[in-house]
Amino acid sequence: MAKDFNVDQEALGKAYDGRLMRRLLKYLKPYRKYVVLAILLHLFTASLGPLRPYLTKIAVDDHIATKDYGGLAEIVALIFGALFLQAIIQYVLMYLTQWIGQKTILDLRKEIFAHVQRLAASFFDKTPVGRLVTRTTNDVEALNQMFGAGVVTAFSDVFIVGWILAFMFYTDVELSFVTLAALPLLVYGTFVFKKKAREAYRDVRLHLARLNAYMQEHVAGAAIVQLFGKERREAKRYANINADHRQANYDSILYHAVFFPFVELVSALALALIVWHGGGLAKNDVLTLGVLFAFIQYVEMFFRPIRDLAEKYNIMQTAMASSERVFKLLDDETVVRNPERSAAIERARGEVEFQHVSLSYLKDGKHALRDFSLKIAPGETVALVGHTGAGKSTVINVLLRFYDHDEGRIFIDGTDAAALDERELRRHIGVAPQDVSLFQGTIRSNITMNNPDISEERMIEAAKATGAHEFIERLPNGYDETVAERGATLSVGQKQLISFARALAHDPEIIALDEATSSVDAETEGKAQAAVEKLLEGRTSIVVAHRLSTIQSADRIVVMHKGRVREIGSHQELLAQKGIYHRLYRLQYKDQAIDAS
């Protein structure tokens, strides 16, 4: 894990990368008009700022010194007007940039989600969920900051500095140089701060990630922690991680606490220089008081954008690193191989044939499926049995093309499955997988998967047929009962029944069923059995069977071992062979046989 963090979080590189920037700017394209407007407004307010000190100078020299109070009132009104205009534009600008930022990241987030949804199963084997969540939250947020604050204002900050310089030099060259005398100190301080702050920030992120990971893991596994009486120990470890996190935050805050007063100090220094040097000049009538007043204001205006630039540098840097990671995810093309043009099957008879199919998940030569051949007639029920890890679930994985097999072919009604688009293929095959996935929503939405083609009657019919209806009816809100995250409020058996109902409601011609390994009590067993029978009726079915009743009611039993088919036959035939099935039966199923009697 620690290594992952290094790759993931610590890579803070350049603050500007042309390639990434060009790609990022594409997201601004739909809002082009607003971006241009924002930049124009920004430049406009930026140019209003330096006008004020200049007006002050005129007020002092031309009106106060000459006691022309009528003229002074005019200038004051002008200054006030400029301020007022600036305030209004600032408001519009803030709104506009935030709006642009939110719009763009919404687009980006949608794109990431849609992309991740279409990635193949093998992608999720190698990518931790937490990392994907980080992409759509932290990383996208970093980009929001850039879109919202960074891009637009960074350009104009540079502009402001230049503009103030122009005004300063126009007003008085000598004093301008005096102001600039403090600049090297500021640049050096900013540089040091930037480096330190970046390291500290990186540390904070690193420790935060550890904190989150630890929290997530231990909330999910709270029962196990309690079971083994490790609460105090785990709490202590959590406290340690917290302490590291706090320390990192202290460091980060320390740099800020030093930097901002430092900037104040430098600008005070510049101010002191101006007052001291300018005061001397004014005394000798070389300089007017108005110019002195103007410069006192310029100094403050001048240092603010420079300080902001340091902040924006950090924003840009974070954004570049984030965009690199986001684009890497978006460019991941671990998708299912689909034909250019899909063949189509209107209504399948349901013949399924595997011909010499092999698969190695990690392409490391370790085969989960090896030369697997099996022909299943329309309407036939085949039970797959075998030790754990024999490759039973893998058969279903390749049939549904969750994983592309390496060798061999699979035919549906004589059509090569590779000629079918994954959607077309999956339209004909219903699955009830080993681990049931339920989604937040209602029982209804979990059965229909929000498919508008499934009517209320069809849904209830499916639930009745699979025995789910009974318990759903007893829920306070029936089919509208809310399903919690991952279906946490339902029992394993109930979840499985919903999963069966889901498969049946979609009325597929072929059913692939991967029974949960967990054993259930005799009554539920009986119900589940009835549900399974109903589900398989009149359909071609491949059932990874763990329950003896399912196995015995199958037309044929296929015994798998180390990814190969080793025995085929009926329950009696296989027992008589005294092979793997016989051994499995003695070890695993015999008890069930006794239970059932």
Ligand SMILES: Nc1ncnc2c1ncn2[C@@H]1O[C@H](COP(=O)(O)OP(=O)(O)OP(=O)(O)O)[C@@H](O)[C@H]1O
């Ligand atoms: N996503 C995966 N990535 C890598 N290896 C995998 C993956 N899924 C399964 N395997 C490996 O492939 C082999 C077959 O696994 P499979 O899930 O098909 O077993 P199974 O027969 O369904 O077992 P069980 O009865 O426990 O469900 C196992 O050795 C397993 O470790």
Ligand SMILES: [Mg+2]
């Ligand atoms: Mg399995």
